[in-house]
Every structure is written in structure tokens, then in C-alpha cells.
Amino acid sequence: MKRTFLILAVLWFSHTYAQKINYAVSFPNIVHHEANISITAAGIPAGKATFRMSRSSPGRYATHEFGKNVYEVKAFDQNGAPIPITRIDGDVYEVPKQNGTLRVDYTVYAASPDGTYSGIDPASIHLNIPSVFMWIKGFDKAPISITFNIPTDKKWTIATQLKPTEDPLTFTAPGLQYFMDCPTKIGNLHWKEWSIKNPDGKNYRFRLALEAETTDTLAGSFATKIKRLVEEEQAVFGEVPAYDFGTYTFIASINRYVDGDGMEHRNSTMISIPTDFTGKNELLGVFAHEFFHNWNVERIRPKTLEPFNFEKSNMSNELWCAEGFTQYYGELLLCRAGLKSIDDLMGSFKALIYTKENTAGAKRFSPIEVSQHAVFVDAGVAIDRTNYPNMYSSYYPYGGAIALALDLTLRTKFQLTLDDYMTALWKRFGKTEIAYTVPALEEVLADVTHDKTFAADFFTRYVNGHESFDYAPLLEKAGLRLNKSNAGKAWLGQVQYEENATRISSNTVTGTPLYNAGLDFNDVIMQIDGKLVARPADINEIIATHKPGDVINVQYKHRNENKMASLTLAENPMIAISALEESDTSFTNDMRSFRKSWLGTKIK
Template sequence: MFKKKSLFGVVILLSLGLTAKSQVKIGFEVSFTEPQAHYAEVEMNISGINKDYVDVKMPVWAPGSYLVREFSKNVEGFKASAAGKPVKFEKVRKNIWRIYGAKANQLKINYRVYAFEVSVRTSFVDASHAFLSSTGIFMYPEGHLKSPSTVKVVPYQGWSKVSTGLEPVAGQQFTYTAKDFDILFDSPIEVGNQDVFEFMASGVKHEVAMYGGGNYDKERLKVDMAKIVEQGTAIYGENPNKHYTFIVHNYERGGGGLEHLNSTVLGASRNQYNNERGYNGFLDLVAHEYYHLWNVKRLRPVALGPFDYDNEVYTTNLWIAEGFTAYYENKLTLRAGFNDQNAFVNKLAGAVAAVENTPGAKVQSAAMASYDAWIKQYRPDENSSNNSISYYSKGEVIGLLMDLAIANATKGAKSLDDVMKAMYLQGKTQGRGYTDAEFKAMVEKVSGISFTSFWDKYVTGTEPVDYKTYFAYAGVTVKDDNEGKSTPYLGVASRKTEGRMFITAVSRNSAAWTSGLNVNDELLSINGVPIEAAIERMPELTSKKVGDVVNIKVGRDGKVVDFAVTLKANPSIRLVAKIDENATPAQKAVLKRWTGI
């Protein structure tokens, strides 16, 4: 009897708690009074939080971009009121404002956000449009990340369109709803007069919002982007969205992308759509970011959600999250018909060479590159290539090797596609992300072989890639065009600044490294000949042999310093891949399963 009464009381208390939480209402209105000065005006209304004070917080980073960006630095003019009267507030942390509302049922908060950084992950406002990257625009009440909110956008005069992945509120123009702040923070918003077109693919309506103009062909893009969508959906067997939005920013020179749950933001060059290289580069970007719809946004490392927006979130698995996505953009564009098999294998051979030619690949593992993303990937310096490797680049190569190993072990019956689909479905069932051990276990389950040695070599280790063995599984021969050559090599990168040549990088263990040449040294002469262009291409260097000594004069800290440099051989590899026409039936089976062609 006592237990039953206690249980009844608990149910009553829980019901009251849920009712109280459901009464919390959070709404935003974003407007633009001075877009030419790069400001967005934000009004935030909160009701139902009956406390002595309310802390409102702004994220310090944006999911998908692993760098603390301190978005609160752009906030100004913060003020709060209740019942039309100002209330006291104070800033208690770099990104937290404490509002003393005396248990007011309704609070109104106003602030401005300065937005003038062009990138796919930061907000930008000017007289022509507004791009709102939500983590840098909206605040949330502490303890209410799971609360729903609404956003009303008031376009500036002359602006007529809003593009976003958020759900529209019926009957209210430019008003949207998010079931929680994870959804709101994952939903960028484009406001202006963007060129909007739509296409259907895999049963999902896709909207493309083009800002900045360009020489793109909408009808061609509708067809080709749909092909990419369908190839991605074919791998996973389902497309989890009801609608999807591409926000494309076209600049004179643009690039990059950032994934979101049912949208993406892409940077592109407006006049590159009508040449093959530029157009295929854009499709590569579309494929990469769209593949993230599954890999990262749903199939994700366990650390990547729910998010802590105050602090760094660490994982050793970005080589899967981003590296595999870089790998799969190649598979999607191949299967969509934008490349052939020869182009596919050579592009991947080039990816292997890029990793092997990076000195940092011998220093930092893929797992550690993932973990150190917060301090290395987005904060490169002159020595980065010597002490680190991109988890994008190394992860792409690991994906290639793993794919070929699985196809070979299963005699062409399985591939990495099967691992990715199984992990996606497992994540749906478990309702959480995966651990490194769980991902490895699935690879071993699908392939039927141990991957412990593979992990030790390529994931947590820094061993050179045995690319010839892996490519051979699919009947692909790979040749190093630099093999047997002995090309003299100094090992510096340089840049001309105001007519003077300065060293910008020195490669580990190169002749320059050993001799003591430094970044920021001004290159004055080589063997008495003034240096007015890239030293690596000067006859005074290219005419020499490995082992020859050259005299290089540099300016350093206002002094002239002479160096006798003994030239070493260029260690770089240049890989060329070819599909063997005389491949065995077993190799052909691997090739077919690997490429999907």
C-alpha cells in the first residue's frame, strides 16, 4: 500500500514538473535596421521561468567546426526588461548574462550582433543579404536546451525571401519553429533576394538558395544534384529528411561547406560553373556535405551530441566523421556518373601521395589529429605540416584502405558501405553515437577478419601506407613517377611581399631544415644571384645535383646571414594509378564492389 501511494505521488510530481516545463515559451525576432553596418537586431522573449534570476547563454562554438570562436564577442547593446521596465543584469561569464527578473513571468531581452565574417560557419550581414549562423545569433536560457522556440525574421526593406531548414509556422510569414535548441543551432538562415529553385530526389523536396549570382545552369544543377542525393540514399537505404535546404554563397573566390541536420551552407566561386574543373569541384562539395546528412549528423561519434556549447567536445573519431566523408564524396560522384573509374583511382592515389608527402603524417596519428582538432586543425602555423596531419586527409586514406580490405576479405561480397549502413542503423536503435571500439567491432563483423593490426598502423599509429598492396586487391597498379629520380631539393616555401621574398615554411629534415634556414628569413641571393622569384625554380638550384653545396644569403632581424646548404634529394612521391586489364576474377570482384560500377 505504501509503495503504491509513493509511486502515485512520484507520478503527480513528475506530471507537475513536465507541465511547468511545457509552459516555458521562448521566442525570437530578428530584424535589420543597419544592415550596411553589418548588424542584426535580436529580440528574445522568455516566459514561464519563475526564478529570481535567469542566465542566458550564447554558444562559444558551432558543431561541425571544432574551434572555440567566442561568438559572444560580437554582442553589444544588451538590455533586459519585464512588464516594460528595465531590469538589472550582469555578465557573469564570457558568454553568460544573468538577468534579475524578480520572478517576472515574462522577460524581454534585446541585443545586437555584429556580423561581418565571410565563411560558412559565421554570420554575415550587409546591404545585399543576411546570413545567420544560428550559434552566433541566438542565446538560450540555462537549463532549457531541450525547450522549443520560435524565430520570426523581419527582412530588411527590399528583401523578400528567407531560406532555412527550420519548420515554418503555418499562417505566419517568415516565422519558424524548432523543437529544441540543438535543432535551432543546427539551422542556418539566409535572408535577402536569393535565387531559389527546387528539385525532388529520393522522395525529398530540396531547395537551393543561391546568393551572389553566377554562371550556373539551374536545370543542369537540378539533375546533377539529384543524382548525388540518390547515390547517398542508396547506400543507407533511406533518406531521413522531409525537406532539405542548400544555402550557396557565390563569391569571386569561394569555397568550403558546413553540414547541418537538414541543410548545408556551401561556398562557391560564381564564375566557375561553366568550366569542367569548377563545376566538378562544386559537385564534389555538394556530395561531401550531403553525405554528412548520414555520417556525422546521425551516424556520429558518441561525443558529438547532445552538445556542450560552453566547452570543447573531444573525440578521436573525426577521421571517420570528416575523413570518410571526404572519401565518400569520390564514391558518390563516381556512381553519379561525373567521373570514370580511372579518374576515381587516380584521385585517390593522389590523396595517398598527399598524406605520404606531409612530414607531420609521421608524427601525428589520425586519432590524435581528431582529438587535437581544437588546437591544431583550425589554428595552423608555419610548422603545422611538420608536426600534424589533417584528419580529413588521413581519414580519407584510411577509408580507402579499409574499403579495399573489406572487399578483399569478403571476396567482393561486402564493402565499407555495409559498415556505414550497419552503424547508421545501430545508432538509430541505440539512440546515441558510437565509440571507437564499437566502430572497429562492426568493421570486423562485416569483414570477418581482425582489424587490430590495421588500427595500430593507420588509426593510432603513423606507419607509412602500404598502398601498393591495398590497390592490388582491386587489380589497380600504382607507380611512383618519382621513383629512381634524384632531384635536388631545398625544402622551403616562399612568398613575395612588397617585392621581397620571404620563407613561409621549412620542411622537416630537408636541406633548409638541417642547415638552419628559418621561416620569415628574407631570401637575398643564391650563389650570388639575387632572389626575386621562387628559389625552388631558379636555375642556380635546379641545375645542381644532390649533394652539391649552394650558398644562400638571407636577411634576419636586420642582419645578413650566410648559409652553406648541402642539397638533399626530393623525398616526395607522385603516384599514378592504372586499372589492370588482365586483373584476376577475384580482383575484378573487389573492384566492382569497391566502386559500385
């Protein structure tokens, strides 16, 4: 019996590790944004084989119909003879019979270069793997190799986190999950490199692969700023992750021919900014955010995203932490690195607080609930009108506002910091790569603070619930004042109008004067307070003559019916954060120390 088991185990081992998936990519019609893809599968069981395109992509949570850009799908046996292949769904193809080795060829169209989609052009090639490459169901663990057949007249280089081989055009991945997480840029790239040492003495290589019209000097200066950011982010956790092949790559396209996006990956990030390259600090925000993700979400990873399912949307309860805390740190670390002023940082934090305290979604729903809605809003496509202004707030600023409040509370109440909490998460979930849950996040907060009651109360009120924070006294500790920027000014509500007209084009928002009076999108405001209006400016001029609490009449048209409503004006809720100057007599030494500890560099 033992001998039989051993023989079966050897056969299974040999069979499994003989499986291999090889991709070959060529660009015979590059001028019209097409690529030819050839997949050769060897060592798979004889019989039926199912090939499919993905419907989701790492770092995105909604579905994306990548299969729509695939056509001319054909299958061949190991001798190159055609065999049947049938399209059984929009993005699924089936070979009913094969003998263990087969090849599938197809054409893919790509003309939307960003973090989710791909772009194929005579000037450069920009590939997000799920949007281009079919895969074989049931063979997620099979090793993968891919060869890029670059046009011979090009002197292009390849930027990717795929593992290089002796052939500069061939790369490998250990399996499907890693392969799908490997964005690739091919073109005339500016390359800059540097190294970072961890406390254990190990060095890791960092690369900037930049597609931009710029000089080598300016690209080098920009890379120096990114290096500063990397060091500042390393200081939060005490170390950078142990990258799989010892290298992290910033793949960046900063030119007018891409679509704006930033997408984190395990050992790289794909950044596309549709503007001329200047090398200025304003370009660095997306770098700060995406690089923080190589700890927070790539390794400190929600259990709801493990493993990532490429066939459907991926709902998560924790995006308020994975994306929202990253949003907070992206802004904070730019300031710590000396790349963002305190005034600009407070402008960013003002937006976080406004989202948390004044948007309908955050007032009505918990950050967990809005995180779950990412399957519809994360670059998802819908043509029908939604009620998002009244039931959804982005988990980016919502979660960022929670991070801001928690950081200031830890500093005030416990003489701890959010850095301490993130480091604890890194040690428990990131280095070990054990996926976390919301209750586990609460446990770590209790461990860090040594206060289970505080942790339970915080999660009950602000994570599982949606209570308000009192930010003013927290900010005051750092010599920052939170005020209403339009205190005493009358306000109709958050509303958009058609251009140069008084037809409401957006949903009116619950709790605002217009909403309470019964007006909504497509209603046309005819008169306010007995005065005719023809433009939004007319409305604003009349409202400016009133004060909060005034009751005015609004005449409007709903479809073809003239209506009259009584409307009670509210106070404008817009906020501002102002920093006390060093010369201000009310700026104390305690405030100065608190601000430095919070916003100052952590690089030793």
C-alpha cells in the same frame, strides 16, 4: 505518499512544458549589417537568469568569439519596464532578478557569410544561428519559436530546416540543440524540389535553395546533378535518413559576396562558394561531401561530440572517420555519379596518399591525435607562429587516405567493400542514433569481416598508430599505377620563400634536406654550391643540375650572422596515379571488373 508524488509530478510537468523561448528578428539597419534580436522567455523560475552567446558552432570544433559582435543589450519585465542586466563575461549577461517572464533585446553585427559566421545585407540575409542568437543557460529543452520580420519592400523567401508554421515568417525548434543546428538563408532564392523514395516506400522531399545570379533553366539543370548525387549516396547506405520533418534542404550561396565554406546540419547543409554560378560540375564537390555527412557525423556520431557544447571547443578522437571518410566518399561518389572523371579522381586520391605517406604530421602522429588537434585548427584563430608543418596533418586527407586503403583492402582480401562497413555503422549507430567510440568502430570492422585479428591489427597500426600503407599493389588491382612523378630528381624540401626573394617564409619540415642542414624560417639563402642566388628560380636551376644524394654547400644568413651548411639532397617525393587505358594490353578483365565495382554507379 503516492498522491503527493502524483501532484508533484503534475506540477513539474506543467511547469516544464509551460517554458517557452520566443525570438523576434528585425533589420532596421540592414544597410549597415545589423539586426535587432528580441528574446522573450516565459515560464522560467523566478530569480537569476543567465544569457550567453555561443563560443562554438555545430560542425566546427574550435572556439569562435561570437560575443564580440553583440552590443546594446537591455532587459525588460513582462510589462516592458527596464530591469537590470549585467555583463559578467565577454559573452555572458546576467539578469539578477526576474519573476518568470522577461525580455532581452540586443543588436548584432554580421558581415561574414559562410558556414560558421553570418551576413546581414540589403541583398540577402545569411544566418548561422550560434553566431547571432543568445540563449538562456539551463533551458536547453524549452521549445523555441522564431519570427523573422523581413523588410516590407522585399519579396524574399526563407530557407531553413526549422519547422514551418502557418505563419510563413515564424518557425519552431524543439530545443536549443536543434535550434543551434538550423542555418537560415533569406533572400531572392531559386527553389528546386524533387523526391527520393526509400526501400520502405517512404518518400522524402529534397530542396535546393540557391542564391545565385542564374537562369531558372540552369538552376534546374544543376539541381538534376545534385539529385543524381543524392541517389548515388543513398545507394551506399541503402536509404536516406528519416528526416525530422520529411525534408532535406541544400541551402547554397554561389556568388562573389560570400566566403567559401560548407557546413553539414541534421536536415540541411549551408554551402557558400565565392564565385560566379556556372552550373558546372566543379561546383559539386562540396555538395557531395556535405550531403554524405547527413549519415556520417550527423547520425553516425562520435560520442566525443554528444551533446555538443556551445560554451567551449569540442575535441573529438574520431574526425579521421567523421571528416576523413566523408572526404574520401565525396570524391568517389562524384565519379560514381558520372560527374568527375577517373583522371580527376586519381588526382584527388594522389593528394590523400601524399598526405598519409609524406607529410610530417601523418608520419609522426596517429589520426586520433591529429583529430584531437581540431580544437586549434578548425577555423581557429591564432596570431603566433605554430609548428604545424612538423606536427600536424589535416584529418580530412589523412582520414581519406585510411578510407582509401581500407576500401581497397576489403575488396582485395575479403571481397567486401567500404560501403559494407559504412552500412554496418549506419545500422548500428546511425539509425539507432547511439554515439560511437573508436573501439566500437573496430568491433564493427571485426563483425563485417568476421576477422577480429584483421580488425585489431588494422586499428593498432593505422588508427591508434601511424604506420605506412603499401598503396601500389592495392591500386594495381584496378589497373592504376602509383609512381613518383619526379623520380630521380633532386629536392631541397617542402619550402616557401618570400615573393621574388630567397628568404624562407615557412617552417622547414623535419627529415627534409633544408631541415637536416639547420635552416628554418627567416633564414636567407645567399649561395648554393658556390653560386649566388637572388630568386627561388635561381635555387631551382642549381638543384636541377644535381641528383639525389649529392652533398652541396649552402651559405645563408640567420638574422645578421652569415652561416655555411652542408646539405645532402633527397629525391623528390611527389607522386602520381595513372590509369591504364582500356586499349592497354596489360589492362586485364579482372582489373576492369575491379575498377567498375569500385568506381561504377551503384544506382539500380
